[in-house]
């Protein structure tokens with residue numbers, strides 16, 4: 001069975017384990033089956049706004065018990081990256097999940113009001129649904145002055161409740177890139193830092209990335225040389241797969257997570 005070939009299973013969340021507040025069929029049984037075999041799991045999300053305990057609680061609400069320690073968010077991975085690089089202070093566009101993760105990593109948050117006149121080692125940008133022009137301006141001024149520009153993720157949009165696309169972190173990042181001409185270093189999928197942090201969290205040396213998006217989950221795994229499974233319970237379709245360059249195709253394609261227990 002596919003599940004026997006790996007020791008760490010890195011799950012994307014939305015479109016794989018749930019869709020909004022609805023469980024995805026067979027997902028809970030699949031996670032239980034993996035755990036029952038003594039394998040490691042991590043739950044990873046590009047969403048920087050939600051704190052790990054909120055993610056774990058949401059997973060529990062769709063029938064998937066998860067420890068907070070098994071959750072890797074782009075906020076946590078960003079905080080870890082900054083701490084590793086010795087960043088002491090950051091100006092932040094983002095919500096509580098991001099600011100809390102940075103503070104917990106010992107990074108001082110530079111106050112917005114004085115930011116344009118002060119110094120920050122880094123400017124960190126995630127989704128911020130309370131963003132004002134003043135803060136966007138301060139971020140751009142700091143990046144132009146040389147602060148390290150880091151994005152928790154570069155998702156172009158996120159689906160609002162009625163399925164309409166609303167501007168995501170990537171749209172905010174693009175505004176600062178357009179202003180300054182400086183490209184952000186991105187933590188979230190398809191970039192490597194979040195995926196690596198998720199594997200560190202799970203432990204193990206033979207990971208399988210499981211996701212519903214070719215452009216983030218599967219592309220990110222391929223870039224690292226890791227195997228991946230595309231499940232057709234979310235965004236990407238078989239038609240999308242046909243359009244995908246062969247170097248960025250998943251190792252496996254399955255209608256749902258029950259596919260983990262197939263022979264191929």
Ligand SMILES: [Mg+2]
Nearest residue numbers: 012014015212
């Ligand atoms: Mg997804």
